[in-house]
Amino acid sequence: MHIKSNISLKPYNTFGIDVMAKHFVSVTSLPELKSVLKLEGYPDKLILGGGSNMLLTKTIDALVVHIDLKGISIVSEDSSSALVKSEAGENWHEFVLWCLDKDFGGLENMSLIPGNVGTSPIQNIGAYGIELKDYFVSCEALNLETLELKTFSNAECGFGYRNSIFKQAAKGKYVITSVVFKLTKDNHQLHTNYGAIQSQLETMEISEPTIQDVSKAVIAIRESKLPDPKKIGNSGSFFKNPVIPLKDFKALKTKFPEAPSYVVSENEVKVPAGWLIEKAGFKGKTLGNYGVHKNQALVLVNYGGAKGENILALSKLIQKTIYRIFNISIETEVNIL
Numbered sequence: 001m002h003i004k005s006n007i008s009l010k011p012y013n014t015f016g017i018d019v020m021a022k023h024f025v026s027v028t029s030l031p032e033l034k035s036v037l038k039l040e041g042y043p044d045k046l047i048l049g050g051g052s053n054m055l056l057t058k059t060i061d062a063l064v065v066h067i068d069l070k071g072i073s074i075v076s077e078d079s080s081s082a083l084v085k086s087e088a089g090e091n092w093h094e095f096v097l098w099c100l101d102k103d104f105g106g107l108e109n110m111s112l113i114p115g116n117v118g119t120s121p122i123q124n125i126g127a128y129g130i131e132l133k134d135y136f137v138s139c140e141a142l143n144l145e146t147l148e149l150k151t152f153s154n155a156e157c158g159f160g161y162r163n164s165i166f167k168q169a170a171k172g173k174y175v176i177t178s179v180v181f182k183l184t185k186d187n188h189q190l191h192t193n194y195g196a197i198q199s200q201l202e203t204m205e206i207s208e209p210t211i212q213d214v215s216k217a218v219i220a221i222r223e224s225k226l227p228d229p230k231k232i233g234n235s236g237s238f239f240k241n242p243v244i245p246l247k248d249f250k251a252l253k254t255k256f257p258e259a260p261s262y263v264v265s266e267n268e269v270k271v272p273a274g275w276l277i278e279k280a281g282f283k284g285k286t287l288g289n290y291g292v293h294k295n296q297a298l299v300l301v302n303y304g305g306a307k308g309e310n311i312l313a314l315s316k317l318i319q320k321t322i323y324r325i326f327n328i329s330i331e332t333e334v335n336i337l
């Protein structure tokens, strides 16, 4: 175990914000993780996965524990499905590609989502009509106080839209160490009805797509709309899409007949925050070295050297403006630290 002092967290967050961690350690095994958590002298610890869903706004005084547990294995399989286990530190997209290489289906619509496998259940990641919970079986998580491993079933995780028990009752109490998924080996269920996928497959002249083709289509769509964090710092969607009462949406429609929405329940609809932000005039807005992405208004970007507190101030201005114009509150999806 090697604890470093005063290191920059720039390489560890996809926003590319340059803040210092007073203390930092990378752990590559469960015993090592347990030893680090037992360390005295570091009362505050911050668990860090892929750093793809956070905005760092100040020096981190806590001991940053970087989860670098690696390994992917097949737990069991029969003729139609496979249970696949990934350790928490595997990169999500590389894990998806590993599954596709084995012709295991299910995760292809979630290709190219930034971040690590271990943090994917926390916000129940999702894209193009699929959410993690649709293929998630269980995860193992270490209780930060008792240092005991607990298995959480799908039901126990309490998954919701970009939500789980790890953002609610279990927040800050566990570190997820591995995740198991149930994937198809044949009779793959393709989810291509999400508009953009269908038209992308048509552009690619594919009429009978495989799961690998769907992944390629998703990658092409994401690359055309979302900035690559390796080139332009960002955390994907900065805000969640607000869910509002149907009656409020009808009122909105009278002023903005073109407002898009997705049905959530009989009485509720989800309004794309990207549309609200674009309508409010922020799309493509640049304030020096940071701003709102030109192709997807839901994504705030760091063009290089931006400060977390400036991006936070921009996000607050966006929230206030959206509330003033539409009377809708939008919540951040990323964690502000």
Ligand code: EPU
Pocket (backbone or CB within 6 Å): 126, 127, 128, 129, 235, 236, 237, 238, 239, 240, 241, 260, 272, 273, 274, 275, 276, 278, 283, 295, 296, 297, 298, 333
């Ligand atoms: N829209 C605009 N202007 C914009 C962006 C979007 O008007 O600048 C409107 C359009 O009407 C568009 C609609 O918003 O049809 C939906 O846009 P899109 O399909 O790009 O999806 P999204 O709601 O913006 C969500 C997820 C993404 C995920 C995509 C695709 C959230 C917060 N975001 O975005 O997830 O990739 O759907 O499934 O739910 C992420 O969480 O980091 C993320 C990128």
